Amino acid sequence: MDVLAVDITVPLRAYTLELALRLEPGTVALVGPSGAGKSTVLRALAGLMRPSGGSIALGAETWFSSATRIDLPPEERSVGLVFQEYALFPHMSVRRNIAYGGTSRVDELLARLQIEALADARPGALSGGERQRVALARALAREPRVLLLDEPLAALDAHTKAAVRSELRELLRELRLPTLLVTHDFEDAAVLAERVGVIVDGRLVQLDTPQALVAAPATPFVASLTGANLLEGNARRSGDLAEVVLDDGATIYSTDAGAGRVGVVVYPWEITVSQRAPSDSALNHLPGVVTSLVAVDNRVRVQIGSITAETSNESAQRLGLKEGDRVVASFKATATRLLPLR
Amino acid sequence: MTRKALFPLGLLTAALVSGAFLLLPLVALFTRVPLSTLADQLGNGVVTDALVVSIKTTLIAQAVILLFGTPTAYLLATRRFRGRALAITLVELPLVLPPAVAGIGLLAAFGRVGMLGSTLQFFGLEIPFTQTAVVLAVAFVASPLYVRQAIAAFEAVDQSLVDASRTLGASPARTFGRIALPLALGGLAAGAALAFARGLGEFGATIMFAGSFQGVTQTLPLAIYAEFENTFEVALAIGALLVVISAILLVAMKIRIGWTSSPSISPFLSARTRSS
Numbered sequence: 001m002d003v004l005a006v007d008i009t010v011p012l013r014a015y016t017l018e019l020a021l022r023l024e025p026g027t028v029a030l031v032g033p034s035g036a037g038k039s040t041v042l043r044a045l046a047g048l049m050r051p052s053g054g055s056i057a058l059g060a061e062t063w064f065s066s067a068t069r070i071d072l073p074p075e076e077r078s079v080g081l082v083f084q085e086y087a088l089f090p091h092m093s094v095r096r097n098i099a100y101g102g103t104s105r106v107d108e109l110l111a112r113l114q115i116e117a118l119a120d121a122r123p124g125a126l127s128g129g130e131r132q133r134v135a136l137a138r139a140l141a142r143e144p145r146v147l148l149l150d151e152p153l154a155a156l157d158a159h160t161k162a163a164v165r166s167e168l169r170e171l172l173r174e175l176r177l178p179t180l181l182v183t184h185d186f187e188d189a190a191v192l193a194e195r196v197g198v199i200v201d202g203r204l205v206q207l208d209t210p211q212a213l214v215a216a217p218a219t220p221f222v223a224s225l226t227g228a229n230l231l232e233g234n235a236r237r238s239g240d241l242a243e244v245v246l247d248d249g250a251t252i253y254s255t256d257a258g259a260g261r262v263g264v265v266v267y268p269w270e271i272t273v274s275q276r277a278p279s280d281s282a283l284n285h286l287p288g289v290v291t292s293l294v295a296v297d298n299r300v301r302v303q304i305g306s307i308t309a310e311t312s313n314e315s316a317q318r319l320g321l322k323e324g325d326r327v328v329a330s331f332k333a334t335a336t337r338l339l340p341l342r
Numbered sequence: 343m344t345r346k347a348l349f350p351l352g353l354l355t356a357a358l359v360s361g362a363f364l365l366l367p368l369v370a371l372f373t374r375v376p377l378s379t380l381a382d383q384l385g386n387g388v389v390t391d392a393l394v395v396s397i398k399t400t401l402i403a404q405a406v407i408l409l410f411g412t413p414t415a416y417l418l419a420t421r422r423f424r425g426r427a428l429a430i431t432l433v434e435l436p437l438v439l440p441p442a443v444a445g446i447g448l449l450a451a452f453g454r455v456g457m458l459g460s461t462l463q464f465f466g467l468e469i470p471f472t473q474t475a476v477v478l479a480v481a482f483v484a485s486p487l488y489v490r491q492a493i494a495a496f497e498a499v500d501q502s503l504v505d506a507s508r509t510l511g512a513s514p515a516r517t518f519g520r521i522a523l524p525l526a527l528g529g530l531a532a533g534a535a536l537a538f539a540r541g542l543g544e545f546g547a548t549i550m551f552a553g554s555f556q557g558v559t560q561t562l563p564l565a566i567y568a569e570f571e572n573t574f575e576v577a578l579a580i581g582a583l584l585v586v587i588s589a590i591l592l593v594a595m596k597i598r599i600g601w602t603s604s605p606s607i608s609p610f611l612s613a614r615t616r617s618s
Contacts, residue, residue: 046509074508087506091524100520101510142511 002059004146004178008044008051010202012037017202023146023178028207029189030182031225032199038182039084041199042148045180046081047074058145077146080139084151086131088123094134095119101142109137113171128156129164136171147172149181153188165191186210186225198222220263220339229271229307231264232341241283241333252284258338265337271309272330273302273319282330290325304329368585375575375582383579391557392565392580399473399561400541403480407488407537412530415492416518420504430493437486441546444482448551452478475552476559480541488530488537495529496522535595539588 004023009016017037021028030038043049045056047063050071056064063072089097094115099106110116113133123131132152139147152168153161169192172179183189189196190210197207198221206218210226217223224230233246235258242258245251252264272278277285288305293316295301300316302309307329311319321327375383383389418430436444450456452469462469469475499522507517523530545563552559554568562580569577 043505046505048505048508073513074505075511075513077509079509081506081509083502083506085502087500087502089503089506089521100507100512138510 008054029193080144086135103141254336256338270335419496444547445550479547484541491533495526
């Protein structure tokens with residue numbers, strides 16, 4: 001299969017989007033705050049908007065080149081684009097939506113996405129998850145060589161999202177098409193994609209496996225995107241460790257090297273919650289008041305001041321945690337990442 | 343009486359006065375011409391001639407309006423260019439122009455001594471005071487109603503549907519035919535009905551540019567004016583006939599709009615905020 005080579009510049013309102021990317025078979029997710037230019041990338045690849053400069057090529061086939069003044073219209077680019085709200089044609093049945101691209105494989109696609117029963121329904125009568133399958137089937141009907149997905153899960157409610165997400169993951173793994181999806185949700189990106197690119201203010205800040213982004217975030221923004229706690233303070237060397245005086249006055253330690261103004265990154269699952277500071281190997285203890293308890297699946301997210309910790313349901317029950325409790329959040333110096341702030 | 347009751351009472355009074363004022367001429371018309379005698383009056387040669395001229399010219403004008411107005415509206419609705427607002431204003435101008443001005447303008451353009459007069463004469467064409475002139479007058483006066491409505495209808499088509507069509511391999515022309523046109527159809531039909539009704543009632547521009555010759559350029563409204571001085575009863579009958587035709591058009595349009603805006607068509611095209 002071909003590789004989609006992208007190197008484009010697009011002036012947006014607040015900044016210029018600059019992106020260089022190679023899409024090989026497999027899924028890359030672009031994650032970033034809304035307004036970061038994620039959807040613009042998809043529109044540029046599909047030919048729905050023209051970049052101010054650069055090039056887009058699939059294998060030996062040039063789709064766009066500002067140097068040679070090539071700009072293929074959308075209908076001549078072999079892309080399947082799944083729109084955020086799915087953009088199904090409301091005046092056509094599911095079958096006619098899928099057949100729109102001129103395919104003879106409609107029945108095969110209906111079967112593959114398990115929507116045979118919906119073939120004669122109008123899009124207006126479908127649920128969010130069903131619409132997404134129809135949109136995928138329609139995008140795949142043209143046998144595109146590149147697949148683009150714009151916030152594929154954003155239009156779904158939390159209840160259906162988890163199921164649709166794992167199905168979509170399966171499908172993408174099977175297809176092995178060069179796939180680019182954009183989302184504002186790191187968790188969705190981590191589930192769906194093999195590689196995740198973080199895009200901020202039109203620039204690709206870091207592109208790596210989800211695991212690598214969590215383990216070694218390049219910037220404080222990447223860290224907070226992956227769900228980490230982000231504290232700020234001033235660091236100095238203290239023996240083998242770095243000693244950080246946080247802005248609220250507390251002192252913590254990290255095995256990372258760091259000096260001057262730093263961001264302190266700790267993941268919620270690295271933090272233990274207890275009634276009083278435990279005498280274990282954890283070096284960092286931050287006392288605080290529980291301000292909220294939120295159940296997420298089989299875990300409880302505990303907010304202690306500005307710190308978020310996660311415990312199992314069992315632990316939360318054993319501790320009898322409730323709002324207003326005075327507790328101590330503890331974490332190891334080895335689980336404390338330091339990132340220089342500028 | 344309490345002060346509180348004054349406001350709703352005021353509203354009710356105003357509504358009753360408006361309703362009575364708008365209905366009274368129609369009631370008077372049908373009191374003078376009962377529907378039973380309407381059929382007899384319509385056998386009158388003046389009436390049948392005018393009916394034929396009216397239907398023929400209005401239908402031809404309508405075809406011209408749809409043929410040129412639809413692409414014009416699609417262009418104005420979907421392209422952003424310098425002077426677009428000006429272009430839309432110019433298209434709408436005949437709407438506010440007094441019909442007499444439209445008539446004198448058409449004469450100045452297509453008349454024997456008009457701007458294009460000598461060119462037309464070179465090709466052996468003479469437009470003023472012919473049925474072609476009626477068609478031109480009707481098209482000039484009625485087209486803005488259609489084009490305005492059509493622009494709004496095309497603008498209301500979700501851009502992402504148009505984009506989706508393109509990424510699915512459809513050319514701009516196919517996208518227009520299969521997506522934009524069917525989705526805008528309700529609005530287009532409403533605009534067409536408005537233009538048709540306006541065209542059917544056209545008077546001022548027609549009488550100046552086309553004259554009022556029975557069987558050639560005398561349309562129903564012109565016949566009312568002509569018969570008003572000859573046989574008042576015939577004028578009344580034509581008036582009643584036009585009321586019936588207009589009412590049918592209005593009801594048909596309302597049914598059509600009600601049908602297309604039903605939730606079966608586009609419940610999920612809500613303007614949810616899209617990501618960047």
